[in-house]
Amino acid sequence: MAAMDSIIASDLFLTSSGALTGIRDIRVIDTTTNDLFDPPQA
Numbered sequence: 001m002a003a004m005d006s007i008i009a010s011d012l013f014l015t016s017s018g019a020l021t022g023i024r025d026i027r028v029i030d031t032t033t034n035d036l037f038d039p040p041q042a
Contacts, residue, residue, distance in 0.1 A: 001026075005023070
């Protein structure tokens with residue numbers, strides 16, 4: 001949370017409706033890649 005507070009305080013993200021003023025929600029998105037084909041090694 002301290003990192004988000006620092007980002008908001010520095011006005012790093014500016015939106016079309018203005019600067020961010022506080023934290024509303026924090027999400028962590030995980031993307032996993034599953035390798036379905038391993039080519040033969042030469």
